[in-house]
Amino acid sequence: MSALAQQIVLGILIGGLYGLAAAGLSLVFGVLKVLNVAHGELIMLGGYAAFWAVALLGMDPFGSLVLVVPLSLLTGVVLYGALFGFVVRANEETREKNSLLIGFGLALVLHALAVRLWTADERSIVTPYGGAVITVAGLSVPVVRLLSLVIAFAVIGGLQLLLTHWRWGKAIRATAEDWQAALLTGIDVRRAYLLAFAMGTGLAGTAGVLVSVGYSVSPSIGLEWTLKALIVVVLAGLGSMIGTFVGGILLGVAEALSAAAFGGPYREVVGLVIFVVVLCARPRGLFGR
Amino acid sequence: MTPLANRRELAWGAGILLSLAALALLPLATRRDDVLNFVFLILLSITLAESWNMLAGYVGQVNLGHAAFFGLGALVARTLWSLGTPIFLAMLAGAAAAAVFALPIGAAAFRLRGAYFAVGTLALGEILRTTVANVLPEISTLPTADIGTYRLSHRYYLALALASLSVVMAGLLGASRAGLGMRAIREDEDAAEASGVGALWLKLFALVLSTGLAGLAGGLFAFYHISYYPSHAFSPTWTFDALLMTFIGGVGTVHGPVLGAVVYVTLKEYLAVRWVDFHLVIFGGIFITIVLLLPGGLVQAGARVRRLFHRS
Numbered sequence: 001m002s003a004l005a006q007q008i009v010l011g012i013l014i015g016g017l018y019g020l021a022a023a024g025l026s027l028v029f030g031v032l033k034v035l036n037v038a039h040g041e042l043i044m045l046g047g048y049a050a051f052w053a054v055a056l057l058g059m060d061p062f063g064s065l066v067l068v069v070p071l072s073l074l075t076g077v078v079l080y081g082a083l084f085g086f087v088v089r090a091n092e093e094t095r096e097k098n099s100l101l102i103g104f105g106l107a108l109v110l111h112a113l114a115v116r117l118w119t120a121d122e123r124s125i126v127t128p129y130g131g132a133v134i135t136v137a138g139l140s141v142p143v144v145r146l147l148s149l150v151i152a153f154a155v156i157g158g159l160q161l162l163l164t165h166w167r168w169g170k171a172i173r174a175t176a177e178d179w180q181a182a183l184l185t186g187i188d189v190r191r192a193y194l195l196a197f198a199m200g201t202g203l204a205g206t207a208g209v210l211v212s213v214g215y216s217v218s219p220s221i222g223l224e225w226t227l228k229a230l231i232v233v234v235l236a237g238l239g240s241m242i243g244t245f246v247g248g249i250l251l252g253v254a255e256a257l258s259a260a261a262f263g264g265p266y267r268e269v270v271g272l273v274i275f276v277v278v279l280c281a282r283p284r285g286l287f288g289r
Numbered sequence: 290m291t292p293l294a295n296r297r298e299l300a301w302g303a304g305i306l307l308s309l310a311a312l313a314l315l316p317l318a319t320r321r322d323d324v325l326n327f328v329f330l331i332l333l334s335i336t337l338a339e340s341w342n343m344l345a346g347y348v349g350q351v352n353l354g355h356a357a358f359f360g361l362g363a364l365v366a367r368t369l370w371s372l373g374t375p376i377f378l379a380m381l382a383g384a385a386a387a388a389v390f391a392l393p394i395g396a397a398a399f400r401l402r403g404a405y406f407a408v409g410t411l412a413l414g415e416i417l418r419t420t421v422a423n424v425l426p427e428i429s430t431l432p433t434a435d436i437g438t439y440r441l442s443h444r445y446y447l448a449l450a451l452a453s454l455s456v457v458m459a460g461l462l463g464a465s466r467a468g469l470g471m472r473a474i475r476e477d478e479d480a481a482e483a484s485g486v487g488a489l490w491l492k493l494f495a496l497v498l499s500t501g502l503a504g505l506a507g508g509l510f511a512f513y514h515i516s517y518y519p520s521h522a523f524s525p526t527w528t529f530d531a532l533l534m535t536f537i538g539g540v541g542t543v544h545g546p547v548l549g550a551v552v553y554v555t556l557k558e559y560l561a562v563r564w565v566d567f568h569l570v571i572f573g574g575i576f577i578t579i580v581l582l583l584p585g586g587l588v589q590a591g592a593r594v595r596r597l598f599h600r601s
Contacts, residue, residue: 035404037408037411086581087581097404098581100404101536102580104353104532105576105577105580106577108529108533108570109569109573109574111569112567112569112570115566116567116570223415227411230408231412265423266419266420266423268415269416269420272412272413272416275409275412276413279405279409279412280397280400280409
């Protein structure tokens with residue numbers, strides 16, 4: 001029984017990261033109607049950035065966020081300017097399909113480049129406090145993963161505040177709701193797109209840092225994280241960042257339970273099955289409004 | 290499609306079939322296994338690309354889980370063949386298994402449009418791959434007796450037959466009434482339905498042809514390899530390869546996937562000598578450029594060059 005409880009605790013801890021990973025995807029999809037299947041590769045890049053910041057600059061792994069987040073935002077601006085900015089000019093159906101294809105091409109390129117530059121080896125960040133564990137009621141909670149969960153929650157909460165209170169946050173939400181109406185009220189829709197995409201990439205970078213600190217990073221984690229983020233977005237729907245965070249934790253717990261029920265290797269399968277079932281049951285449903 | 294373009298397509302189809310017929314003489318001309326293996330890879334890739342193109346190019350449904358059907362065909366064919374079934378029957382059974390498996394999925398998944406269909410099939414492919422990797426973790430190797438009688442030329446001729454079949458199928462489908470309906474769905478599904486095209490049935494028809502052909506290609510893969518991991522045939526790289534080859538050549542045409550397969554495999558093999566997997570950086574880049582600037586791929590590039598000459 002306590003083994004199961006332990007699994008659930010670990011599921012909650014990684015679930016926070018699923019939520020953070022999904023928040024970026026959800027923001028970009030909700031605002032730009034662009035399904036960026038390279039989102040997981042952006043997470044992978046963030047993870048490597050953190051790894052090198054620690055290995056070469058001797059930074060604290062969590063402290064590397066100060067470096068990685070601005071870099072990710074910049075990457076987002078560049079990617080938008082070079083690729084996705086062209087796609088959003090098309091009508092909605094073409095936009096969805098072309099952005100999917102471009103994201104797919106980008107994922108291939110980033111994955112192959114990462115293998116070339118950093119080899120296919122798995123890497124994780126080793127910290128002096130990495131092994132520290134808090135024991136609560138007989139359940140052990142790794143400190144690093146707990147900190148990651150707290151940071152993920154703080155970032156999501158901050159994002160929610162930005163979207164509801166900041167001028168441009170409101171503009172982004174208005175654009176997501178109806179870009180034509182937003183344009184008519186004088187909102188610079190293009191800039192809202194750019195901001196939302198950069199923020200989505202920044203969220204991916206943040207998630208990447210936390211992944212490489214608490215878990216590990218390798219060039220091939222991209223597809224895995226894209227799928228996790230997609231599953232959470234389908235579960236949680238668009239619109240509420242807190243909802244996305246909760247959806248991530250739900251997925252983490254569901255995986256933990258299924259690993260206990262069917263054995264470890266099937267934990268990936270259960271999330272995907274939920275995903276396909278929800279998609280088929282509500283083809284427009286949970287994604288749309 | 291104008292009659293002129295139709296005639297050009299016909300000429301291309303005839304040219305491709307003639308080249309394939311000429312390739313039948315290759316095993317007589319050379320005894321070099323590396324040459325035959327290389328051409329085999331191109332032929333397998335043509336079949337795979339044409340099969341993906343039937344759904345993505347004709348009906349406009351991007352299937353990111355194509356590897357699942359290739360893998361199923363390989364799994365069923367290999368299993369039956371190793372139990373003593375003749376390879377032709379085993380491959381047909383593999384194709385049938387892939388197509389039958391595709392039907393309920395299609396019935397559910399075709400309610401999803403555009404990006405939803407793509408990510409749904411992507412998840413499906415990963416479900417199958419993970420499950421197969423868990424259930425069958427052992428490498429599948431031919432019995433020693435069969436290795437002794439292994440003839441590369443048998444595999445080669447079978448690949449040649451399959452590639453020809455896929456080109457003929459794509460050509461017939463493209464010229465048929467059903468193919469016209471499929472293109473109508475691709476351009477505007479609602480408008481097609483409104484003018485009496487049964488969208489769901491045509492999509493299912495294309496899906497069955499596409500996955501059945503992918504299953505046959507998988508069976509060929511199982512027949513070709515002396516040993517491989519069963520989950521390897523389910524690897525998403527099969528989907529990605531098919532997608533890249535089709536788009537680079539020209540999606541929605543008969544000859545595009547053939548051109549794409551020849552270019553892709555040739556460059557991939559050339560680059561792999563020095564940089565493993567580096568071809569994906571190049572082809573990924575080309576692919577993005579094609580989606581953004583030249584949605585018709587090499588075929589469209591050729592048409593543009595021709596127009597330039599006609600103008601001057």
